Amino acid sequence: MSFSIADTAACLDGLLRSRGSVRAFRDEPVPRETVLEILRVAGRAPSNSNTQPWQVYALAGEAIQRLEAAITAVFDSGQLPPPHHFPVPLPDEYGARQADFAARYYQALGIDRTDAAARARQTRRNFGFFGAPVGLIFAIDACLKPHSWLDLGLYLQSVMLAARSRGLDTCPQVSFAPYHAVIAPVLGMPDGQVTVCGLSLGYRDERAAVNGFETPRRDVNGFVRTMGF
Numbered sequence: 627m628s629f630s631i632a633d634t635a636a637c638l639d640g641l642l643r644s645r646g647s648v649r650a651f652r653d654e655p656v657p658r659e660t661v662l663e664i665l666r667v668a669g670r671a672p673s674n675s676n677t678q679p680w681q682v683y684a685l686a687g688e689a690i691q692r693l694e695a696a697i698t699a700v701f702d703s704g705q706l707p708p709p710h711h712f713p714v715p716l717p718d719e720y721g722a723r724q725a726d727f728a729a730r731y732y733q734a735l736g737i738d739r740t741d742a743a744a745r746a747r748q749t750r751r752n753f754g755f756f757g758a759p760v761g762l763i764f765a766i767d768a769c770l771k772p773h774s775w776l777d778l779g780l781y782l783q784s785v786m787l788a789a790r791s792r793g794l795d796t797c798p799q800v801s802f803a804p805y806h807a808v809i810a811p812v813l814g815m816p817d818g819q820v821t822v823c824g825l826s827l828g829y830r831d832e833r834a835a836v837n838g839f840e841t842p843r844r845d846v847n848g849f850v851r852t853m854g855f
Contacts, residue, residue, distance in 0.1 A: 641790045648795040648826070649751070650834030651758040655686070656827060660792065661760055664827075668784035673777035679770055680781045683763040683813045690754065690761050696812050697753040697805050711800045727841055734839040752801040758828035763802060763813060768820040778822060789827055799824040 629637075661684050673679060685693060700706075716724065728739070737744045755761035762785070766778050786796045802809065802824035809821050830837050 651828040755826040758826035760827040762825040
């Protein structure tokens with residue numbers, strides 16, 4: 627079967643527009659072979675000199691429960707790792723978008739922004755992959771430089787699109803990164819690897835309000851400067 631350029635573009639555009647971060651899942655299982663198929667086809671993502679620096683740990687069932695128990699034990703102790711995924715202070719442009727997201731997110735959950743306990747309970751749900759049947763942990767060799775981390779990001783986006791094309795949804799989760807010291811022994815990571823992020827994978831719960839809110843995107847003219855056209 628052949629597809630026109632217009633058909634291909636419409637298909638890809640539809641996948642990009644329908645992809646969103648889903649934070650409530652049905653308990654319907656995802657077969658292991660489907661997960662491997664997604665991870666396999668995503669491996670066509672580009673990487674610098676074909677180095678393919680990504681490492682993936684795919685979890686389901688008891689494996690998710692073991693990881694969740696290990697992380698939440700630390701989370702519940704109050705001895706939280708210092709956040710590191712944004713600089714302090716965050717420049718105003720990015721801080722405004724972050725604040726807008728938080729307002730939309732907690733409103734969809736029915737959580738008051740001043741309710742620290744409720745916010746903590748929701749944060750805690752990250753570590754069970756929001757109830758998804760499959761959890762993925764992405765890792766990279768710590769010695770690699772930022773361009774290799776970019777390569778892993780290209781692979782991650784490819785995973786999300788491959789999942790979406792099969793009717794599945796995802797949520798990339800940087801919240802796992804500060805817990806590498808907990809995650810590594812549970813998953814048997816070798817020395818020299820570092821946790822980059824997690825990813826929830828499964829079928830979205832259409833009834834959950836948290837899956838219904840949308841985040842705005844900047845107009846292309848706000849971040850692109852064209853020259854020579």
